Amino acid sequence: MFCLLLGLIILDSAVALQSPAKRVQRAPRLLKQCRGGALDASAIPGGEWYATELKSNPMRTRMWTSGAIAGGGDVLAQTLASQPFNAERLCAFVLVNALFIAPVVGPWFAFLARSADRARRETELPSWLITAIQTLADQTAGAFTVLSAFFVVNELFRWLVASVFALQVLPFVPALDAGVAAVRTQLMITMHANWKIWPIANYLNFAFVPAEFQLLASNVVAFFWSAILSALAN
Numbered sequence: 001m002f003c004l005l006l007g008l009i010i011l012d013s014a015v016a017l018q019s020p021a022k023r024v025q026r027a028p029r030l031l032k033q034c035r036g037g038a039l040d041a042s043a044i045p046g047g048e049w050y051a052t053e054l055k056s057n058p059m060r061t062r063m064w065t066s067g068a069i070a071g072g073g074d075v076l077a078q079t080l081a082s083q084p085f086n087a088e089r090l091c092a093f094v095l096v097n098a099l100f101i102a103p104v105v106g107p108w109f110a111f112l113a114r115s116a117d118r119a120r121r122e123t124e125l126p127s128w129l130i131t132a133i134q135t136l137a138d139q140t141a142g143a144f145t146v147l148s149a150f151f152v153v154n155e156l157f158r159w160l161v162a163s164v165f166a167l168q169v170l171p172f173v174p175a176l177d178a179g180v181a182a183v184r185t186q187l188m189i190t191m192h193a194n195w196k197i198w199p200i201a202n203y204l205n206f207a208f209v210p211a212e213f214q215l216l217a218s219n220v221v222a223f224f225w226s227a228i229l230s231a232l233a234n
Helices: 002-016 020-026 029-037 047-056 058-081 087-122 127-166 173-208 211-233
Strands: none
Touching: 047 058, 047 211, 058 087, 058 211, 087 127, 087 173, 087 211, 127 173, 173 211
């Protein structure tokens, strides 16, 4: 995987060092199709339908796709754990991803995309370096912030779902304490697992996937990441 990343960086750097006119003429077909959001949605199975839904109601579309994929990841995690199925855990994890992850990560990705586009327009930095900086920002400030909040929000949604299943309001403070404790004990373990998957995945995502499809592409990778994250959170 690291060889693949190195090869993509070298290829992208070679394209970036050409003059603008030659860059347009000689850029590899994949880069010409994908970079800057030029990839036709029809080239992706279900892409036209997703693009239509995203255009008509972007937040709702991001929320239900994130929740559905995360739910699949949690089902996978529970299946692999060979434990009795926990419906409360599944509901809480779906809600966390639909109501927290999607509304937070979607705008964060959009901000990173706008910043990268501006850097490409206004600086002479090679495109691969801009994408690398974009990935670095995501995997440091972005990942630490989102994952720190995730453990607290996850416990709060588990408290909410448990209260609904019990048909009574359960004590709130223990759930909050459990979330804070999870940040202390699980954050760095989760970050180490995160860094084994997401740097290369998001570099490729930021480099080749149109901005409007980046959260969906991230969600596809997150199907497997959700299984890891759900297991760590539970």
